[in-house]
Amino acid sequence: TASTSAERAKLWQGRKKAFGAMGRISPDLAVQDAVVPRSTLPDILDRVAAIAAHYRLDVANVFHAGDGNLHPNISFDGRDPDMVARVRAANHDIMHACLAVGGSITGEHGVGSDKLAYMPDAFDAETLGAMRAVRHVFDPTARANPGKVIPYHACREWRRGGAV
Structure with missing residues (x-):
């Protein structure tokens, strides 16, 4: 922990430059965002490391230890279809580890x-x-960011062509 303003400034500088530094490792970076109970942070960091090893990927963790906010950043080359598939699988496993x-x-x-794609894993059908229904009240014609935030695919009557 930092006990002076100078120490805090150094910590924040490292945090703010982390993404740029990771961008030098590979051409692409998959940045995730999840939150876990703070007491589980050490276990989740171990789990993320195991997932990275399993998929043979480089992952750097940037996180807010004080609130359990976690940003696993996966360095990869988007021109490599096999690597892209491994990144997607790792993202899936990381999200499910956080939910677990x-x-x-x-x-x-x-x-x-x-x-x-993870919304039905995080919320039951009734909640979705x-x-x-709330979104429909404010956006009955589905013009505001269609296909984002609330999955159409989980509800047949809301399904639209091209939706995820």
Whole structure:
């Protein structure tokens, strides 16, 4: 921990430059965002390391230890289809590991389109239905960010062509 403002500034500088440094390792970077109970952070970090080893990937963890927010960053080359498949599989396993310890699929950056596939794993059908109903009240024609945040594929009557 930092006890002076100078020490805090150094820690923040390292945190802020982490993504740029990782960008020098490989042409692409898959940045994840999840949150877990703080007490499980050591176990999740071990699990992420095991997942990275299993898929033969380089993962750097940037996280907020104070609130359990976790950002596993996977360095990869998007021109390599095999590596892209391994990154997707690793992301899947990381998200499910976070859910398994009582965490969530997003800590601060939201669901967007990247995590739509995990919504049915994080929420039951009734809860997803309630989310869709609320969204429909405010966006009855599905024009606001269609296909993001709430998965259409989990509800047949909301399914649209091209939706994830």
